[in-house]
Amino acid sequence: MSRHRWRRAGLACVLSLAALLVGAYLARDVQAEPATQSQSDPALERTREQVKMLDDLYKTAVVGIQVTYGEKQSAKPAAVVAGMVFDAMKKKGWHNARLVDASGDPKNDANIAKTDFEKKAVKAMQAGKTTFEEVAEVDGKPVLRTATIVPAVLKACAKCHGVKENDLLGTIVYELPIK
Numbered sequence: 001m002s003r004h005r006w007r008r009a010g011l012a013c014v015l016s017l018a019a020l021l022v023g024a025y026l027a028r029d030v031q032a033e034p035a036t037q038s039q040s041d042p043a044l045e046r047t048r049e050q051v052k053m054l055d056d057l058y059k060t061a062v063v064g065i066q067v068t069y070g071e072k073q074s075a076k077p078a079a080v081v082a083g084m085v086f087d088a089m090k091k092k093g094w095h096n097a098r099l100v101d102a103s104g105d106p107k108n109d110a111n112i113a114k115t116d117f118e119k120k121a122v123k124a125m126q127a128g129k130t131t132f133e134e135v136a137e138v139d140g141k142p143v144l145r146t147a148t149i150v151p152a153v154l155k156a157c158a159k160c161h162g163v164k165e166n167d168l169l170g171t172i173v174y175e176l177p178i179k
Contacts, residue, residue, distance in 0.1 A: 044135065047144045047178045054097065054174060055148045058082055066154055077160070079107075096175040099150065102126055102168050103161065111170065118173055121147030125171050132171075135178070142178040147171040 065078035079099060086097040101111040102122045113119045117134060124132040125147065133146040150170045152158040158165045 041178075043142075043178050044144065047176050048133075048146070050095075050176055051144065051146045051148075051174050054095070055146075055172065058085070058097070058172060059150075061085070063153060066156055070156065077107075095177075096173075098173055100147070100171050100173050102150075102170040103163065105162070106170075107161065117145050118147070118171075121171050121173060125149050125168055138175070138177075143175050144178055145173065145175050147173045 062078040062082050065081055069078075083099060086099075090096050099111050100113050100118050100122060101107075102113075102125045106112055113122045117136070120134075121132040130149040131146065133144060136143055136145055148171060149168065150172055151166050152161055152163050152169050153166070155165055157169065158167065161167075161169055163169065
């Protein structure tokens with residue numbers, strides 16, 4: 001197969017996986033905690049849209065890194081790169097995001113659920129939910145906390161984590177200010 005065909009095949013794979021992730025996200029079950037703000041609040045709806053965009057962006061990037069670099073990125077897996085991006089976004093004051101293990105066998109102990117929200121989110125994901133959220137306050141200001149499912153979408157993910165393709169690996173937990 002020519003180099004260009006391989007690139008097209010790789011791009012088609014990335015786009016297919018991105019479509020799969022987006023489709024799974026759109027078909028999600030949302031379980032909301034009692035909100036301190038009205039469910040029809042325009043600021044809350046804008047924040048939910050931001051979470052959807054960030055979730056699509058981060059998941060597409062992780063899959064793209066894995067598909068593009070494959071075995072070459074084994075020294076720094078795509079999830080590690082995602083963590084670096086999450087840290088950079090937090091340092092710049094945009095939002096908080098982190099990977100949280102839901103498999104019970106984390107590759108990194110730093111990914112164990114720590115907060116009450118993270119623990120509830122993991123239980124929701126293990127029960128089959130694809131999204132879990134709550135509205136809370138931090139420093140007297142409203143925030144939206146959202147957790148989204150992270151399945152093993154590629155054979156390489158499943159192999160590295162010792163699970164089957166599409167098995168639950170964890171969740172990405174987001175915390176964004178509601179403005």
